Amino acid sequence: MSNSKFSRRGVLKTGMVASAGLALPQYLRADAHAGFTNAPGDSEVILGFNVPQTGPYADEGADELRAYELAVEHLNGGGDGGMLGTFSSKALDGTGILGREVKYVTGDTQTKSDAARASARSMIEKDGAIMITGGSSSGVAVAVQALCQEAGVIFMAGLTHSNDTTGKDKRANGFRHFFNSYMSGAALAPVLAANYGTDRKAYHLTADYNWGYTTEEAVKSSTEAMGWETVNAVKTPLTQTDFSSYIAPVLNSGADVLVLNHYGGNMVNSLTNAVQFGLREAQANGKNFEIVVPLYSRLMARGAGANVAGIFGSTNWHWSLQDAGSQAFTRSFGTKYGFPPSQAAHTTYVQTLLYADAVTRAGSFNPCAVAEALEDFEFDGLGNGPTLYRGADHQCFKDVLVVKGKENPENEFDLLEIVEVTPVEQVTYAPDHPQFAGGALGTCNPGA
Amino acid sequence: MLGLEKKDLRLLLIVIGLTMLAPFILNPFPEGSEMAQFNAGYPDLMQRFVIFGIFAIGFNILFGLTGYLSFGHAAFLGVGSYAAVWMFKLLSMNVLPAIILSVIIAGLFSLLIGFISLRRSGIYFSILTLAFAQMSFALAYSVLTPITGGETGLQLALDDPRIFGAAQTATGNIPVPALFGLEMRASYELALGNWLFTFNAGYYLAALFLILSFYLAIRIFRSPFGMMLRAIKSNQTRMSYTGLNSRPYTLAAFVISGMYAGLAGGLMASMDPLAGAERMQWTASGEVVLMTILGGAGTLIGPVLGAGMIKYFENIFSKINDTILHGWFAFLPDGLENFVVAIIHPFIGKGWHLTLGLVFMLVVIFLPGGLVQGGQKIAAMFRRKQPEDAKSKATEPAE
Numbered sequence: 001m002s003n004s005k006f007s008r009r010g011v012l013k014t015g016m017v018a019s020a021g022l023a024l025p026q027y028l029r030a031d032a033h034a035g036f037t038n039a040p041g042d043s044e045v046i047l048g049f050n051v052p053q054t055g056p057y058a059d060e061g062a063d064e065l066r067a068y069e070l071a072v073e074h075l076n077g078g079g080d081g082g083m084l085g086t087f088s089s090k091a092l093d094g095t096g097i098l099g100r101e102v103k104y105v106t107g108d109t110q111t112k113s114d115a116a117r118a119s120a121r122s123m124i125e126k127d128g129a130i131m132i133t134g135g136s137s138s139g140v141a142v143a144v145q146a147l148c149q150e151a152g153v154i155f156m157a158g159l160t161h162s163n164d165t166t167g168k169d170k171r172a173n174g175f176r177h178f179f180n181s182y183m184s185g186a187a188l189a190p191v192l193a194a195n196y197g198t199d200r201k202a203y204h205l206t207a208d209y210n211w212g213y214t215t216e217e218a219v220k221s222s223t224e225a226m227g228w229e230t231v232n233a234v235k236t237p238l239t240q241t242d243f244s245s246y247i248a249p250v251l252n253s254g255a256d257v258l259v260l261n262h263y264g265g266n267m268v269n270s271l272t273n274a275v276q277f278g279l280r281e282a283q284a285n286g287k288n289f290e291i292v293v294p295l296y297s298r299l300m301a302r303g304a305g306a307n308v309a310g311i312f313g314s315t316n317w318h319w320s321l322q323d324a325g326s327q328a329f330t331r332s333f334g335t336k337y338g339f340p341p342s343q344a345a346h347t348t349y350v351q352t353l354l355y356a357d358a359v360t361r362a363g364s365f366n367p368c369a370v371a372e373a374l375e376d377f378e379f380d381g382l383g384n385g386p387t388l389y390r391g392a393d394h395q396c397f398k399d400v401l402v403v404k405g406k407e408n409p410e411n412e413f414d415l416l417e418i419v420e421v422t423p424v425e426q427v428t429y430a431p432d433h434p435q436f437a438g439g440a441l442g443t444c445n446p447g448a
Numbered sequence: 449m450l451g452l453e454k455k456d457l458r459l460l461l462i463v464i465g466l467t468m469l470a471p472f473i474l475n476p477f478p479e480g481s482e483m484a485q486f487n488a489g490y491p492d493l494m495q496r497f498v499i500f501g502i503f504a505i506g507f508n509i510l511f512g513l514t515g516y517l518s519f520g521h522a523a524f525l526g527v528g529s530y531a532a533v534w535m536f537k538l539l540s541m542n543v544l545p546a547i548i549l550s551v552i553i554a555g556l557f558s559l560l561i562g563f564i565s566l567r568r569s570g571i572y573f574s575i576l577t578l579a580f581a582q583m584s585f586a587l588a589y590s591v592l593t594p595i596t597g598g599e600t601g602l603q604l605a606l607d608d609p610r611i612f613g614a615a616q617t618a619t620g621n622i623p624v625p626a627l628f629g630l631e632m633r634a635s636y637e638l639a640l641g642n643w644l645f646t647f648n649a650g651y652y653l654a655a656l657f658l659i660l661s662f663y664l665a666i667r668i669f670r671s672p673f674g675m676m677l678r679a680i681k682s683n684q685t686r687m688s689y690t691g692l693n694s695r696p697y698t699l700a701a702f703v704i705s706g707m708y709a710g711l712a713g714g715l716m717a718s719m720d721p722l723a724g725a726e727r728m729q730w731t732a733s734g735e736v737v738l739m740t741i742l743g744g745a746g747t748l749i750g751p752v753l754g755a756g757m758i759k760y761f762e763n764i765f766s767k768i769n770d771t772i773l774h775g776w777f778a779f780l781p782d783g784l785e786n787f788v789v790a791i792i793h794p795f796i797g798k799g800w801h802l803t804l805g806l807v808f809m810l811v812v813i814f815l816p817g818g819l820v821q822g823g824q825k826i827a828a829m830f831r832r833k834q835p836e837d838a839k840s841k842a843t844e845p846a847e
Binding site: 053054058104105106107108112113114115117118119121122125126137138139142143146147149150151162164169208209210211235237238439440442443445 | 487490491492493496586589590593598599600601603604605606607616619620621622624633646720721722724726727762763766767769771797798800801
């Protein structure tokens with residue numbers, strides 16, 4: 001069994017080997033490339049598209065990937081050019097980025113921070129990606145954003161709605177085009193007041209994680225500011241599939257509005273349960289009982305089917321918008337894939353274009369130069385009207401759509417109708433707003 | 449030497465050789481070639497190989513020796529990562545205190561869970577550990593958000609105290625984990641012709657820990673303590689009839705393997721300073737079971753091979769997309785090219801789970817002893833002279 005024979009010679013030998021092993025790393029140093037991480041060569045540049053291909057948000061991920069492929073095609077001069085024609089900045093001319101052909105690599109985030117970071121690191125370390133984009137959950141976006149900050153590449157966030165992404169977890173190398181919980185609340189509140197009155201009592205069901213918290217807080221504070229009262233706010237586990245036990249107490253709680261701070265499958269299930277319990281037909285406090293879903297997406301509306309009819313919510317973009325940019329994008333996406341794009345597809349497409357444009361205007365791939373070009377950049381023609389990329393927190397400020405489930409949808413893509421386009425002034429907040437406090441951008445990191 | 453028998457020493461030397469030369473072994477294809485897709489020699493994946501190797505070695509001490517199938521081992525890995533990140537936040541960015549604390553915390557946590565769970569054996573033990581791990585996951589995901597960061601994960605921030613180090617670097621960024629100034633991210637790149645080899649500081653630190661863990665595991669396997677654990681596996685009832693209380697032994701094995709998991713968690717946080725709750729989910733616990741079985745439960749090197757195999761599939765196969773496939777088969781006529789791509793499509797990209805599942809099934813059906821048994825079979829083919837010897841050395845399946 002154990003034969004411990006520690007001879008003097010053996011100990012010495014072991015010590016030598018061990019110290020050689022320990023000393024070895026001392027000879028290693030950061031690689032000597034001047035400038036910045038993954039500086040591209042003369043012929044091509046590689047972008048990393050990191051989206052959920054498996055897991056609960058695989059639908060959104062697939063749509064994001066389609067949009068990325070379309071964006072790359074347009075940047076390289078293929079297809080009909082999409083939004084390149086309507087974009088207010090004319091720096092991009094369809095010859096790639098700074099004359100380099102755009103190539104891309106893809107990865108699977110699995111909607112897990114660890115897997116997403118592993119995938120992003122392999123894109124940076126192995127494939128030499130100069131920019132990482134994607135993600136369809138705030139947890140993943142925040143994790144990958146922090147990674148990109150450390151590694152010294154630009155992160156263009158995809159679908160992430162939590163305040164934290166550009167609030168307490170903001171980073172100098174990260175940028176978000178998508179809107180956030182605060183904007184949803186601020187845009188929804190006036191519409192709710194106009195339709196349901198200012199003396200409502202709200203009951204919140206909130207998914208028990210960061211995005212749920214920030215959304216609940218945003219909707220609560222916006223609705224309370226106009227006179228609503230919050231009766232109760234109940235957290236529901238993220239993995240819950242049957243919400244009956246959470247819906248049952250709602251009717252007897254004295255509330256007359258149910259706010260579902262849920263996303264994806266959660267929202268589909270909780271809304272279906274609520275409708276099955278007859279909340280839509282119920283009366284409370286002498287008023288019709290109402291349901292509100294702060295963040296809507298077409299993919300969710302499709303899952304919930306007829307249950308969404310007449311229910312208010314907010315969204316970043318919808319393909320039925322009539323401006324030239326939205327129409328151009330919907331047309332080229334529809335031509336290529338045969339159905340209209342989702343808001344996830346839109347925001348990722350726009351983010352890719354915005355990055356390419358910023359590089360071209362800066363004349364360099366250096367993340368610091370790109371960040372400078374993006375900060376306080378004002379643009380138009382990308383589907384949301386005049387938009388500002390605010391330098392103080394790297395958040396885009398633009399109009400927010402308040403939508404409602406259609407009563408009589410014509411087809412499976414035509415599920416939402418736009419009720420109001422809330423102007424940007426109404427959803428703008430100070431960078432140090434309490435809901436966004438606690439973080440710091442830091443300074444941009446160009447890496448090696 | 450080192451208190452090892454000749455055979456074990458040879459195994460240890462093989463492991464040392466493999467880990468030290470990994471940057472060469474894992475990058476067999478030249479840069480820019482079509483096959484470069486299959487290169488695994490970049491820092492992140494190499495680090496993952498050895499870290500999950502450590503995790504699987506530790507798991508194997510419990511499962512391979514005592515036969516107790518813990519289905520909640522990821523909880524210890526998660527606890528270890530949280531402990532390490534908290535050390536980065538509060539103390540300094542030096543990885544040593546972080547790793548030490550993560551091992552200690554994981555040890556204490558496994559003592560607690562093991563003390564309760566080991567009152568039962570067999571399937572009940574597995575269910576208990578699974579329940580504890582899922583409970584830890586749920587707590588970390590929501591209730592304990594102030595400590596664990598919830599869904600977003602525990603991250604470093606610019607305003608962390610870091611009492612023994614700078615809160616920010618001179619350029620206003622969050623400092624990166626380092627070993628006395630040697631950054632874990634630092635790499636040296638060696639270009640030989642078309643080949644590019646990356647030597648990463650973090651990888652070599654983790655590899656050093658792997659070698660130490662492996663050495664410790666050999667010693668445990670060959671010790672009287674290890675023999676006692678094997679006895680528990682073969683017939684626990686007889687052990688208790690002979691008047692021997694086996695629980696201290698199983699508890700010791702459980703804690704040791706929990707500390708291995710904590711070490712892996714601490715190293716993971718050192719290579720990439722973020723700890724997320726998903727690390728503790730049951731899928732993560734299931735993964736280490738798969739690694740051990742795939743490689744060969746109860747063998748010394750098996751779990752390391754299994755860990756490498758699963759991480760390779762997860763990171764390499766998931767990144768192959770249709771565009772790359774079209775690139776490979778561009779030499780075929782158009783119709784045939786599309787056909788071949790359509791055939792392979794379900795097995796790559798998002799289908800990597802499917803490919804891994806097939807490999808796992810093949811291994812379990814044809815090589816119940818895992819990859820190690822496969823290796824022994826191949827070796828036996830070349831060494832027909834002593835068939836009875838090879839037979840006696842063949843690995844017994846775990847159960």
